Every structure is written in structure tokens, then in C-alpha cells.
Amino acid sequence: MAQPDTARLLIACDDQPGIVAAIAGVLAAHEVNIISLDQHSTDAEGGRFFQRTVIHREGLAAHRPSLEADLAAVAERFGMDWSLHDAAKRKRVAIFVSKYDHCLMELLWRAQRGQLDVDVTMVVSNHPDLADAVRTFGVPFVHIPSAPGAEAKAEMERRQLELLQGNVDLVVLARYMQILTDDFIRDVGAPVINIHHSFLPAFIGANPYARAKERGVKLIGATAHYATADLDEGPIIEQDVTRVTHAESAAELQNRGADVERLVLARAVQWHAEDRVIVHGRSTVIL
Amino acid sequence: MAQPDTARLLIACDDQPGIVAAIAGVLAAHEVNIISLDQHSTDAEGGRFFQRTVIHREGLAAHRPSLEADLAAVAERFGMDWSLHDAAKRKRVAIFVSKYDHCLMELLWRAQRGQLDVDVTMVVSNHPDLADAVRTFGVPFVHIPSAPGAEAKAEMERRQLELLQGNVDLVVLARYMQILTDDFIRDVGAPVINIHHSFLPAFIGANPYARAKERGVKLIGATAHYATADLDEGPIIEQDVTRVTHAESAAELQNRGADVERLVLARAVQWHAEDRVIVHGRSTVIL
Amino acid sequence: MAQPDTARLLIACDDQPGIVAAIAGVLAAHEVNIISLDQHSTDAEGGRFFQRTVIHREGLAAHRPSLEADLAAVAERFGMDWSLHDAAKRKRVAIFVSKYDHCLMELLWRAQRGQLDVDVTMVVSNHPDLADAVRTFGVPFVHIPSAPGAEAKAEMERRQLELLQGNVDLVVLARYMQILTDDFIRDVGAPVINIHHSFLPAFIGANPYARAKERGVKLIGATAHYATADLDEGPIIEQDVTRVTHAESAAELQNRGADVERLVLARAVQWHAEDRVIVHGRSTVIL
Amino acid sequence: MAQPDTARLLIACDDQPGIVAAIAGVLAAHEVNIISLDQHSTDAEGGRFFQRTVIHREGLAAHRPSLEADLAAVAERFGMDWSLHDAAKRKRVAIFVSKYDHCLMELLWRAQRGQLDVDVTMVVSNHPDLADAVRTFGVPFVHIPSAPGAEAKAEMERRQLELLQGNVDLVVLARYMQILTDDFIRDVGAPVINIHHSFLPAFIGANPYARAKERGVKLIGATAHYATADLDEGPIIEQDVTRVTHAESAAELQNRGADVERLVLARAVQWHAEDRVIVHGRSTVIL
Structure with missing residues (x-):
């Protein structure tokens, strides 16, 4: 490539x-x-x-x-x-995660196989759990813990911004379970791609799988989008769905959804890496 | 069959x-x-x-x-x-339409071909436009016009109920553009299946295609569900989607969506006709 | 349009x-x-x-x-x-059918609704069965019967060519169950689009649904392609599939496949109508 | 679980x-x-x-x-x-690979995450390349090289059978590029699941992606099936496809196909692990 x-x-x-x-x-x-x-x-x-x-x-x-x-x-x-x-200059990417590893692993794995045209330069997490899994790929893992309270949050973001500013061309939220502040998104100096575990704009907000189960939907989806101040409202880059039935529990829907999430996020990051995605208002043009 | x-x-x-x-x-x-x-x-x-x-x-x-x-x-x-x-006793179905004909035609056509195990005993519309198209299939078309005002609405529903009560086992809203009252749904004496032109619960309400275009979604969907007092919240029977791109206008999304609507509605009606759909709370079990 | x-x-x-x-x-x-x-x-x-x-x-x-x-x-x-x-000059299309009506009806219906940018100028069939259904759309139906023997075949194609030459810009084989000769394809003076009832190159030839059932495939497909001398080998324009299970009989697979066929053929004809399809060797480029 | x-x-x-x-x-x-x-x-x-x-x-x-x-x-x-x-006794699985790692990694990863109800007890390969990747998961990697000639082949299979007989309940060929002999399949004493990189029965045999590109197909597929003496003809367990366009090269089709392969194989192995797959003649029933 x-x-x-x-x-x-x-x-x-x-x-x-x-x-x-x-x-x-x-x-x-x-x-x-x-x-x-x-x-x-x-x-x-x-x-x-x-x-x-x-x-x-x-x-x-x-x-x-x-x-x-x-x-x-x-x-x-x-x-x-x-x-x-x-085209020869690959974008430097920081991946943010918490404990779910499926999206992170998909990105690291594709990057290693040469199927994702980015350099993953660091993984940042508020939990230490995935350190070994990440370092196996030769990628630095930085643990910046979260703590309750606005001051702790501000401190955490200060440390994150120190790491990122000037060092990355893209931030990917690979099921990062913390809300980013508007200040962070404005100051980070790089676009931020988030994966949302539902077919937006359905099930905006928390617990989409449980709510999808309760509502009896027949398809489970995932949405990759640019993060903006209004988290689940940023321009959509890619979406996909998979068919489910009443026989699947909320936990099984979550597993089924995880498979959609990682493919949707990988496609979105790859398209961004190839400079194919242009933001136009609240939507995107994929060229 | x-x-x-x-x-x-x-x-x-x-x-x-x-x-x-x-x-x-x-x-x-x-x-x-x-x-x-x-x-x-x-x-x-x-x-x-x-x-x-x-x-x-x-x-x-x-x-x-x-x-x-x-x-x-x-x-x-x-x-x-x-x-x-x-199983030998086919359900008697009334189809409600306004001016859009794609869902209506799909149902009539399948019934005629023996691919939908129902007897369409009447089509009811608040507009006269589709009378000829319906009568070609040998199906009675009944025009019950709508008019402004609560009294006219009540009168329209009275006439509809007279036609339906005891005569039908199922009412299908095939892009019927009038809101049914709670009283109607309670009194009609048969289940009511509606086709909604979006992947519910996304884009509940009016103009889903324009809103989908504005939001830049990458998939367009349709949902067939039982109508309840809260119209877009009834138990979902079937859903499907089709992939779209930024290059398609809101009018093209509408055409793309129409193809999904008619297949989703036809599947939902056929499953109901085969006694496969059991309502469980706000969801359905399809056996 | x-x-x-x-x-x-x-x-x-x-x-x-x-x-x-x-x-x-x-x-x-x-x-x-x-x-x-x-x-x-x-x-x-x-x-x-x-x-x-x-x-x-x-x-x-x-x-x-x-x-x-x-x-x-x-x-x-x-x-x-x-x-x-x-772009204002719509292509003149002749549709060839035998007895299956689903692809024919889909095309006539879309053309009537303004969703297919062609003028269907005639329907030609070797059986009289669909005459009424076609004439309802205001389209001429021409019955040119087939008969056994090479001479009868040659006579049939002579009559077809008389009808078509100079009069049509496209011939669509909408589940036409007769083999066209190489001479016909060479002499007709217009491209010929065929719908094949399988995901080519799987199940080339006769009875694909029965063979798909026997083989236990999990997806049923359809392929629209330009007809060439080697009928099932012409450049593919469009394909799609739908998921099936062991619980569906060969007859049910055929119904499921019919839904795929009509959508695949309609897309292929529309793309051709918009001059989007360029043949390149045995394949096509869709622009 | x-x-x-x-x-x-x-x-x-x-x-x-x-x-x-x-x-x-x-x-x-x-x-x-x-x-x-x-x-x-x-x-x-x-x-x-x-x-x-x-x-x-x-x-x-x-x-x-x-x-x-x-x-x-x-x-x-x-x-x-x-x-x-x-249900509490997980099946012991041996995975056979050559150099492609995508199907192998998907299985190891899912097994580690608890999303695949099997115990991967060994990975067997005719190449040493994937040893480190496998051992990271704590799974033994056994390198049994292939060599030209019938005698070397017989020796290789003898060593494989020694490893497998009595030790495994399932063998998975995760893009293993060697032909298994009929004797091996008869003697191994466990069912063998293979992933074929096309939508069977299309493109049976070698180089399916290159042939799919040359043929201009619009969908790329993968098929998981039980291996029988006639390798690409065993009972199909699962199949899926993904949409492609003329703009994708044969190499890109291969990457797109790899994503389908690993999901299809993972589903087939999981269904087998749950005793859901019953062979019936040349097809399967999935309960």
C-alpha cells in the first residue's frame, strides 16, 4: 500500500x-x-x-x-x-478504550496486517485491563485513570491533551465509556471518530441493546460518526445492521452488535485514512 | 397452498x-x-x-x-x-390507503398470484385516485373521504367501522396517511398492521426520508408493526433496510424506501396470515 | 425525471x-x-x-x-x-416473457409509476396467458407462439426480428423460457438483458432452485446480465441474494428468489436506461 | 456460558x-x-x-x-x-492453518473472549509463521511441514493423525492450503469443518477471487462446510456475501472476502459447538 x-x-x-x-x-x-x-x-x-x-x-x-x-x-x-x-504519509492515530476490547483489537489487528492505512501511535485508557493485549502489538498503552468529580475529569483531559496535541492526526473512540467535554474536542487538534452501538438516530444514549430488546427490533446496528459537542449527533460516516430474532437475549444482541461495531468502525477509520470523508453540515460525503 | x-x-x-x-x-x-x-x-x-x-x-x-x-x-x-x-380458512383483510400505491399493489399482486394467504375483501381510501387500479384485481374499492374537523373525522371512522366490523379479520394500513383514533383501534375488532417508512425507533413521526437525508444516514429502512394507540410504538413485526449514499436525493431515498416498505409489509402480513406472530408486551415473537 | x-x-x-x-x-x-x-x-x-x-x-x-x-x-x-x-430521450424497450409474470409486472409497474426511465413499447411472448395483464398498462402484447423444430424456431425469430429491428433500443428477457440463437442476438440490433434465477456462476443451467435446495445453500440469488451467445456467461450487471433456511421447500425458494429477481432486473434495466453500464470484456463497469 | x-x-x-x-x-x-x-x-x-x-x-x-x-x-x-x-462439556478443537491468519485469529480471539464455546487445544500448521501469534493465546502450536511427494504427504498425515486421534472432537480448516486425503478424513475420528473462499457452488477450486474479478461478480462470498472426500462438495453449514464493485481489485476483493470468511467460519463453528447442525444427505439442518 x-x-x-x-x-x-x-x-x-x-x-x-x-x-x-x-x-x-x-x-x-x-x-x-x-x-x-x-x-x-x-x-x-x-x-x-x-x-x-x-x-x-x-x-x-x-x-x-x-x-x-x-x-x-x-x-x-x-x-x-x-x-x-x-498518500505515503500515514495518519497517526490514538485509540481511546475502556474495557471492551473488540473494536480496539479489530483496529490493531488490521493495522498489523496492513489492512488499515494508519499508524496506531498510542492507546489511551481509563482502565489498565487491556495493557498487555495492546503491548503485544508493539503499541504504547497509556493508563490515565478516571475519577469522580469535575476537577478529576478536567485533570484527566489535561493529561490526555498533553499526550495528544501535535502527536496525532486522528483520535478513535473504540467503545470509550467516558464523555468527552466540548473543550477537549475543540482543543485536541484532530478529528475524533466514535463508534456508537446502535443504528443512530435510534436508541441515542445509554443501554441501546437492552432498549432494542425491550422494543423487539428485528435488526441491530452500529454507527461510526465524528464526535462533536453533542456526542451522538455528529456527522455519520458509516452504519450497518445485522438481523436478529426474538430468540436472542439482550446479551446475545450485544455480542451480535459487537461484530457489527468492529467492522463499521474499521471501515470508517479506513475511509478517513484515505481522505475519502468530507463533512457537509450534519452529514458526510464519502468520495 | x-x-x-x-x-x-x-x-x-x-x-x-x-x-x-x-x-x-x-x-x-x-x-x-x-x-x-x-x-x-x-x-x-x-x-x-x-x-x-x-x-x-x-x-x-x-x-x-x-x-x-x-x-x-x-x-x-x-x-x-x-x-x-x-389453516384452510384464509383471513379476510381490508387494506387502507391514501394516494401512495406501492404497498397496496404489492399486496394485491401477491394475493392474486397466490403468494399471500389472505382474501383481500375491500380497499378503503380517503382519496378516489386508486379505484381503477384496485378494481382491476376484482377487489371492491370504497372511497370514504376525509374532511377537516373532529366531527368529520368521527363520521369518517363511523362509516369505516360499519364496513369493517364483523367483516374483516385484519386491517392493513398500506401507507394510509390519516391518524386512527384510539376508539377506532379499540372498536374495529381486528388487529391493525401499519407500515412505517423508517427503521423505527429512528425517525418516529413525519417526513422520515427528508430527515434521514438531512442526518446523512447510510441505510434506509421500513418497519411493519401492529398499530396501537401510540401509533409508532406498537409491537414490531418486521424491519429491513437498504444501503444508500450521499449521492441520493431525498426523493430517491423515498423511492428506495418504497421498495423496502412493500417487501417488509408483505412479509409481515404473510406471517400474520400464517398465525406466526404472537404479541408479547411491546415486542413480538415470530414462530 | x-x-x-x-x-x-x-x-x-x-x-x-x-x-x-x-x-x-x-x-x-x-x-x-x-x-x-x-x-x-x-x-x-x-x-x-x-x-x-x-x-x-x-x-x-x-x-x-x-x-x-x-x-x-x-x-x-x-x-x-x-x-x-x-437524457430526455427514453429508450424504447421490448420485454420478452413466457408465463412467469413477476419480472414483467415489476417493470410495467415501475414504468407506469415513473420509477423506470424507459418506454415499454411492446411485450412479446410465446404464450398468450399474460395478454390481459399487459394490455391493462396500455402496452401492446404480441403473441408469437413457439413450436417444435428448428424451422419453427427460425420462423419465430424471423417474426420477432421484424417486430424489433429499428423499433427498440433494448430487449429485456423477463424470465423468457426460450433459448435465443446467436443469429438473433447478432441481428436484433439492440442490447439484450436477461435475468437468471441464480447467483451466477453457481447453478448455471436449468432448475437452479431445485439444485440449490438439494445442495443446501443458505442464500438464494439472482443475476441480471447482458445476453451473449453463451447465455449464462454474458457480462453481469447486477446480482443480489436473500437468506434462506433448510425449512424452506424448493417451491418456497422459488418464491423467495422471484422477489430477488424482480428487484435485480429492475435495477439493471434502470442503470442501463441511465447509460451507467459499460461492458468491459466479460465484466461491466457501473458508473 | x-x-x-x-x-x-x-x-x-x-x-x-x-x-x-x-x-x-x-x-x-x-x-x-x-x-x-x-x-x-x-x-x-x-x-x-x-x-x-x-x-x-x-x-x-x-x-x-x-x-x-x-x-x-x-x-x-x-x-x-x-x-x-x-452442554457443560466443551468440544476440543484443533485448528489447521497455513499462512493466512484471519480465520485463525478470529477463532482464537472469540474463544478467548468467551464468544465461542470450544476449547482450542492445538493449532497445526505446515508453516512456522504463525507460531508466536498462536502461543500468545496460550494455545500449543505444532509445526508439521509439508513436502513434495506422496510419501511425504502420507508421513505428514500420519503425524497429524497421531496428534489428533482421541484428542479432539472437531478439526477446523481455517484456510489450510493442503488437500486432505480421503483416508485422513475417514481416520481422524472427528468432523472436519472447512472455510471455502467463495459462495459455493460458484468458483469451486483455486483462485476464486481472481476468477470472481474476471467474471465481474457484484457479490463476494464465503462458505463453511463439512469436509468430505470431495472437498468443495461437503454439506454447507453457513454462507454469506458482501457487495463489491468494479472499482475493487482482485486484491481488495480478497480482503473483503477475508472479512466474510472469518465471520462465516466463526458462526459455523459456534453452531457446531452448540450441537445445532445435523447433516442430511448433502445438506444440513440447523436447529
């Missing part, structure tokens, strides 16, 4: 004629090849335009400043938000 | 030793063959027990009174709710 | 730098807006390149000749196959 | 009246409670009858001989095959 001389160009702007030609023209002028190009307009008339272009050019690194200068000029003309991501 | 001499025995009681042996003993004593037997206990210890037994015996109709007498004695002993349903 | 002034540009060529820029440049020069653009390269290095671009311009019809001249020049330079399809 | 005093009674016999009553009568007479009862008849008229009954009784172990004597008498009368499995 090493991709030297390859980068991903993301742009977002108001929809208007000539965008594709302008960008493609700059790329052609710089002898940059388009590996793939995906786009989305929120509306046939007007609306917002998004494009992800994977590009390749021998010696891209050396050439990048002059390419960026020309892209900046086009971006200025069209009022574009844009960014250019080096 | 004609099943002479076949019946379905449903029982529900508190779980206790000896239930299966007692019922099977009565059946064997009456030379009744067990075609299939499904059961469910809500809890390994204690809890509620449900059983559906499909039975067959030459000349069952003539023999039925003496069989019922012995079953009643067992039921008395174990405190069972029980019922015996003649 | 009326789309005046809108067209779909399909191109296919060997992958090479500058394609996107060249096409986008022509479009921009003609003040043509790109509504959507999808592309696929079969290989990151070399390989084959495919692109579908939905374009819009006020007064496109009048402007089309000059646009086409410039596109032809670019196509010449890059060695492109290309075509430009007017 | 400890289930003291619980057992699973499996019976199979020609369908005939009175079976359920006779078994339930014996159980009731022994004050044995029925926790769950599932049955299947292959045909409404005649055919073969299968039943799985989960039973519970205080002090079952001490009571078992007298219960078995009465069951044997009933079995004699009805010509039943029957077996009684102690």
Missing part, C-alpha cells in the same frame, strides 16, 4: 461552471496524472460541490510547491476550500 | 415443566400428527412460554370439538391462553 | 495523462456545465479508462453539432470510443 | 406420528425441563424428522443413566438415531 509520488486533492466550493476543467487543466500543465476522480454536487442547480482527486507524478515532492501555487490561484478564483494530502 | 385438515395451535403461558408433554400427549391421543412445532421461552428460568404447533388429522373438522375439549382441560391446568386456527 | 438540455457523455480509451483535462476543457469552452462525472481505470498503471459525464447546457440541442465536432477531435487524439446520449 | 445440568438431545428418524409426545413424555416422567425444542420435517408427508431439545434437570449427571435407558427404549420403538450432549 506504499504510494510514493501520490497525493489526494480535496476541494469544496459553491457549485459553478468550469471547476473540473480548471483543476484538470492545472494538473495537466504540471504533468500530473489523475488516478481517480470522484465528485458530488449537493444539488443539480447551485448547491455545494466536492471533489476528491488522486494524483500521481514522478518526483511529486520536489514539484509540490509550484503545483500548490497554481492550485492556490485556481482555488482563489473559485472560492474553494482545498487540501493536498500525501 | 390449500391445507385441508390442517390447523395451527397457539399457546402462551407461564413457563413450567411438562407443557410440551401435556400438549403432545393430547395430540397423540387424538391421532393428530405434528407437522411443525416452534416454541420460545422468554427466559431460561421462569418467564413466558409460547408455542405454535401445526397439526394435521384426516377429518379434523368433525373431530375438532372433542380435541378442543381435551386441549381446554390442559389449558386450564397450565393457565394457558390458547387458540386453534383452521 | 424530465431532463431537457441534459446529456450523458460516455468515453472509453486506453489510460493516459490528460484525458480529464481535455474533455473538461472542451466542455468548459462550450459553456457546458458538468452535473456529475464518474470514472474508472482498470489499473493504476496503464489499463483501460472509462468516464461517464452528465452535462447540461441551455439550448443543448441546437448547440450539439459544434460540441460534437470538438469532442470528436479530442476523441481522435486519445483514441477514444465515445457516445453522447440525450 | 457455563450450563451445568443442561444437555442437548438430538434425534433423527423417519417421520411418523407420536414422536414429540413420546420424547416429551419420557422427559416429563424424569422431571426434566425442556429449555428449547426445535424440529424439522423434510416433507409434510413422510420424509425425515429431526429434533434438537435442550433439557435441564438438577443433578442431571447422576440421573443420566436412567434417563438414557428410557430414551433408548423410545428410540428403539421409532427407529431413531439419537445422542445426548452434555
Whole structure:
């Protein structure tokens, strides 16, 4: 999966004629090849335009400043938000966990097998239980205990932020059972992906499996989303479900759900790692 | 699908030793063959027990009174709710619609093809639009218009109840866009199945597709449930979903959802027709 | 779904730098807006390149000749196959059936509801059974009986070709139980889509449901594909499956499969209608 | 998941009246409670009858001989095959692997988490690569190398049989890339479950992912089945699929398929562990 001389160009702007030609023209002028190009307009008339272009050019690194200068000029003309991501530079990820290990193990395992294009640089937990399991993968495990009270909480987050700021490109909450404060999400300096153990917006909040059992639902789901101040309301990246029956207990629903959770979270993290996910209001565009 | 001499025995009681042996003993004593037997206990210890037994015996109709007498004695002993349903006697169904035709057509079509074991005896609508489509199937179409105001509503329901009481075994709301009153549901004398155009309990209430689009969900669902006073809260019979992307508009989500709705509703009605669905609190057991 | 002034540009060529820029440049020069653009390269290095671009311009019809001249020049330079399809011009479709009606009805019904962007101009059958059902939709039904022997077969296909040649843009085999000859497929002058009642390449040939039951498979599928001389080997457009259990008889598997068939065929025809399907060797690219 | 005093009674016999009553009568007479009862008849008229009954009784172990004597008498009368499995006695499993680790890891991980009711007593491989990964779980890893030639093969199987005979209740081939001989399967003295990396019977044999890519299929599947002399033709226990597109390379299809394989294999092993799978000819009944 090493991709030297390859980068991903993301742009977002108001929809208007000539965008594709302008960008493609700059790329052609710089002898940059388009590996793939995906786009989305929120509306046939007007609306917002998004494009992800994977590009390749021998010696891209050396050439990048002059390419960026020309892209900046086009971006200025069209009022574009844009960014250019080096495909060879894997994102540094911190995983937050408590005691449930299934999502954590799935991510560590895929990263080790080369099926998840990230570097897991640390695992942070409010419990010590999973230290050995994590260190087996050669990944540092940091135990920052939680304690009751607002002051303890603030202290815990201070220690977490010290660890994270500048050191990670992504935080993944892999069934981390603590609420993050708005301040933390604002200050951490990296996007935060959470896995919620239900098909949102059904069963927002606590104990979704018990409530699903009580309600007699026929499908159990999981949702990966960006964490925002309003925890279960952030933009959804991926969801999936599995069929269940009345014969399964709440505990069995939890096991069935755990299998969905780990696959949904792994897909969401991989798509984020490949710069495929663009946030648009409360929703996402996956390119 | 004609099943002479076949019946379905449903029982529900508190779980206790000896239930299966007692019922099977009565059946064997009456030379009744067990075609299939499904059961469910809500809890390994204690809890509620449900059983559906499909039975067959030459000349069952003539023999039925003496069989019922012995079953009643067992039921008395174990405190069972029980019922015996003649498999050859198809349930009489009234379908309620407004203007959307996809669920209605699916049901009529399946009934005509022999894939839905019910007799659709009437279609009732508050709009005249679907009269021709329905009558093509040889099914009576009754237009009972809605009008503003509580009195008009009461009058409409009075006319509906006149039509239905004693004449139908099941009412299916196939995207019927009027709220039924609690009085109607209590007085109609038959269970009512509704199709809700979302994966309940997500998007309870109006405009679920627009809200799903706005929320950026990745799956669109539908839920068939028994209607109760609290419309979207009745026991769920069946649910399903289909995968969607950001590229689909709210109108396209609606079309995608319509395909899920009609299959989910058809399955729910067929299961009800086969006496497979037992209500247990706010949920169902499907045997 | 009326789309005046809108067209779909399909191109296919060997992958090479500058394609996107060249096409986008022509479009921009003609003040043509790109509504959507999808592309696929079969290989990151070399390989084959495919692109579908939905374009819009006020007064496109009048402007089309000059646009086409410039596109032809670019196509010449890059060695492109290309075509430009007017989105407002719906494809004329002939549906072939025998006695099974489920796929036919699904297509007629969707076309009538505006959910299938084709004009069904005729239904051709070797049996008279479905004449009334078809004519209810205002669609001509033509009965061309089959008879034993090569000569009768040749005569039947002669009559079919007379009906079809020049009159249709697509032929859909909606569970048509006759084998088409290679000559027919070559001479009919339009692509032919077939629905096969199994998850190809499993259960190629006759009686797939009985064989699936005998083999104890846990999923039942259907496959829509372009018909070629080797009937079950043409490029696959769409496939889907549904879960089944040992408790379902071969007849029930057939009913379950019928539901999959009609949805799979409807999706395949709609994608073809939208010029989304490009054949590439034995497979397809869906853009 | 400890289930003291619980057992699973499996019976199979020609369908005939009175079976359920006779078994339930014996159980009731022994004050044995029925926790769950599932049955299947292959045909409404005649055919073969299968039943799985989960039973519970205080002090079952001490009571078992007298219960078995009465069951044997009933079995004699009805010509039943029957077996009684102690739910507290977990099956001893040997896992065979080569170099792919995804199915192996899934099984080890689930067993460790208590989500797979087996004891993995050894892992056997023809390659040394996965020794460390296996021993981390506290499971013995035995390297029995393969070598060219029939004699080496016979020697390898001799060593494997020495290890296995009497020591295991189940052998799982978790992407083991060697063909087992008929002699091995006959002599090993335990059922063998294999995971095949395609939706059988499609793509029987080698390189299914490459062939699926070349054929342009839209779904990728996996099949868990009992191994028989004809390797890819044994009775299917479980199958599943996942949706893929033209944009995915054969290598990506392989990764997507690996996720299906490990879930399908885990479900098949768990069902076997719970004595839910009954072989019937070339198919299975899952109770």
C-alpha cells in the first residue's frame, strides 16, 4: 500500500461552471496524472460541490510547491476550500478504550496486517485491563485513570491533551465509556471518530441493546460518526445492521452488535485514512 | 397452498415443566400428527412460554370439538391462553390507503398470484385516485373521504367501522396517511398492521426520508408493526433496510424506501396470515 | 425525471495523462456545465479508462453539432470510443416473457409509476396467458407462439426480428423460457438483458432452485446480465441474494428468489436506461 | 456460558406420528425441563424428522443413566438415531492453518473472549509463521511441514493423525492450503469443518477471487462446510456475501472476502459447538 509520488486533492466550493476543467487543466500543465476522480454536487442547480482527486507524478515532492501555487490561484478564483494530502504519509492515530476490547483489537489487528492505512501511535485508557493485549502489538498503552468529580475529569483531559496535541492526526473512540467535554474536542487538534452501538438516530444514549430488546427490533446496528459537542449527533460516516430474532437475549444482541461495531468502525477509520470523508453540515460525503 | 385438515395451535403461558408433554400427549391421543412445532421461552428460568404447533388429522373438522375439549382441560391446568386456527380458512383483510400505491399493489399482486394467504375483501381510501387500479384485481374499492374537523373525522371512522366490523379479520394500513383514533383501534375488532417508512425507533413521526437525508444516514429502512394507540410504538413485526449514499436525493431515498416498505409489509402480513406472530408486551415473537 | 438540455457523455480509451483535462476543457469552452462525472481505470498503471459525464447546457440541442465536432477531435487524439446520449430521450424497450409474470409486472409497474426511465413499447411472448395483464398498462402484447423444430424456431425469430429491428433500443428477457440463437442476438440490433434465477456462476443451467435446495445453500440469488451467445456467461450487471433456511421447500425458494429477481432486473434495466453500464470484456463497469 | 445440568438431545428418524409426545413424555416422567425444542420435517408427508431439545434437570449427571435407558427404549420403538450432549462439556478443537491468519485469529480471539464455546487445544500448521501469534493465546502450536511427494504427504498425515486421534472432537480448516486425503478424513475420528473462499457452488477450486474479478461478480462470498472426500462438495453449514464493485481489485476483493470468511467460519463453528447442525444427505439442518 506504499504510494510514493501520490497525493489526494480535496476541494469544496459553491457549485459553478468550469471547476473540473480548471483543476484538470492545472494538473495537466504540471504533468500530473489523475488516478481517480470522484465528485458530488449537493444539488443539480447551485448547491455545494466536492471533489476528491488522486494524483500521481514522478518526483511529486520536489514539484509540490509550484503545483500548490497554481492550485492556490485556481482555488482563489473559485472560492474553494482545498487540501493536498500525501498518500505515503500515514495518519497517526490514538485509540481511546475502556474495557471492551473488540473494536480496539479489530483496529490493531488490521493495522498489523496492513489492512488499515494508519499508524496506531498510542492507546489511551481509563482502565489498565487491556495493557498487555495492546503491548503485544508493539503499541504504547497509556493508563490515565478516571475519577469522580469535575476537577478529576478536567485533570484527566489535561493529561490526555498533553499526550495528544501535535502527536496525532486522528483520535478513535473504540467503545470509550467516558464523555468527552466540548473543550477537549475543540482543543485536541484532530478529528475524533466514535463508534456508537446502535443504528443512530435510534436508541441515542445509554443501554441501546437492552432498549432494542425491550422494543423487539428485528435488526441491530452500529454507527461510526465524528464526535462533536453533542456526542451522538455528529456527522455519520458509516452504519450497518445485522438481523436478529426474538430468540436472542439482550446479551446475545450485544455480542451480535459487537461484530457489527468492529467492522463499521474499521471501515470508517479506513475511509478517513484515505481522505475519502468530507463533512457537509450534519452529514458526510464519502468520495 | 390449500391445507385441508390442517390447523395451527397457539399457546402462551407461564413457563413450567411438562407443557410440551401435556400438549403432545393430547395430540397423540387424538391421532393428530405434528407437522411443525416452534416454541420460545422468554427466559431460561421462569418467564413466558409460547408455542405454535401445526397439526394435521384426516377429518379434523368433525373431530375438532372433542380435541378442543381435551386441549381446554390442559389449558386450564397450565393457565394457558390458547387458540386453534383452521389453516384452510384464509383471513379476510381490508387494506387502507391514501394516494401512495406501492404497498397496496404489492399486496394485491401477491394475493392474486397466490403468494399471500389472505382474501383481500375491500380497499378503503380517503382519496378516489386508486379505484381503477384496485378494481382491476376484482377487489371492491370504497372511497370514504376525509374532511377537516373532529366531527368529520368521527363520521369518517363511523362509516369505516360499519364496513369493517364483523367483516374483516385484519386491517392493513398500506401507507394510509390519516391518524386512527384510539376508539377506532379499540372498536374495529381486528388487529391493525401499519407500515412505517423508517427503521423505527429512528425517525418516529413525519417526513422520515427528508430527515434521514438531512442526518446523512447510510441505510434506509421500513418497519411493519401492529398499530396501537401510540401509533409508532406498537409491537414490531418486521424491519429491513437498504444501503444508500450521499449521492441520493431525498426523493430517491423515498423511492428506495418504497421498495423496502412493500417487501417488509408483505412479509409481515404473510406471517400474520400464517398465525406466526404472537404479541408479547411491546415486542413480538415470530414462530 | 424530465431532463431537457441534459446529456450523458460516455468515453472509453486506453489510460493516459490528460484525458480529464481535455474533455473538461472542451466542455468548459462550450459553456457546458458538468452535473456529475464518474470514472474508472482498470489499473493504476496503464489499463483501460472509462468516464461517464452528465452535462447540461441551455439550448443543448441546437448547440450539439459544434460540441460534437470538438469532442470528436479530442476523441481522435486519445483514441477514444465515445457516445453522447440525450437524457430526455427514453429508450424504447421490448420485454420478452413466457408465463412467469413477476419480472414483467415489476417493470410495467415501475414504468407506469415513473420509477423506470424507459418506454415499454411492446411485450412479446410465446404464450398468450399474460395478454390481459399487459394490455391493462396500455402496452401492446404480441403473441408469437413457439413450436417444435428448428424451422419453427427460425420462423419465430424471423417474426420477432421484424417486430424489433429499428423499433427498440433494448430487449429485456423477463424470465423468457426460450433459448435465443446467436443469429438473433447478432441481428436484433439492440442490447439484450436477461435475468437468471441464480447467483451466477453457481447453478448455471436449468432448475437452479431445485439444485440449490438439494445442495443446501443458505442464500438464494439472482443475476441480471447482458445476453451473449453463451447465455449464462454474458457480462453481469447486477446480482443480489436473500437468506434462506433448510425449512424452506424448493417451491418456497422459488418464491423467495422471484422477489430477488424482480428487484435485480429492475435495477439493471434502470442503470442501463441511465447509460451507467459499460461492458468491459466479460465484466461491466457501473458508473 | 457455563450450563451445568443442561444437555442437548438430538434425534433423527423417519417421520411418523407420536414422536414429540413420546420424547416429551419420557422427559416429563424424569422431571426434566425442556429449555428449547426445535424440529424439522423434510416433507409434510413422510420424509425425515429431526429434533434438537435442550433439557435441564438438577443433578442431571447422576440421573443420566436412567434417563438414557428410557430414551433408548423410545428410540428403539421409532427407529431413531439419537445422542445426548452434555452442554457443560466443551468440544476440543484443533485448528489447521497455513499462512493466512484471519480465520485463525478470529477463532482464537472469540474463544478467548468467551464468544465461542470450544476449547482450542492445538493449532497445526505446515508453516512456522504463525507460531508466536498462536502461543500468545496460550494455545500449543505444532509445526508439521509439508513436502513434495506422496510419501511425504502420507508421513505428514500420519503425524497429524497421531496428534489428533482421541484428542479432539472437531478439526477446523481455517484456510489450510493442503488437500486432505480421503483416508485422513475417514481416520481422524472427528468432523472436519472447512472455510471455502467463495459462495459455493460458484468458483469451486483455486483462485476464486481472481476468477470472481474476471467474471465481474457484484457479490463476494464465503462458505463453511463439512469436509468430505470431495472437498468443495461437503454439506454447507453457513454462507454469506458482501457487495463489491468494479472499482475493487482482485486484491481488495480478497480482503473483503477475508472479512466474510472469518465471520462465516466463526458462526459455523459456534453452531457446531452448540450441537445445532445435523447433516442430511448433502445438506444440513440447523436447529
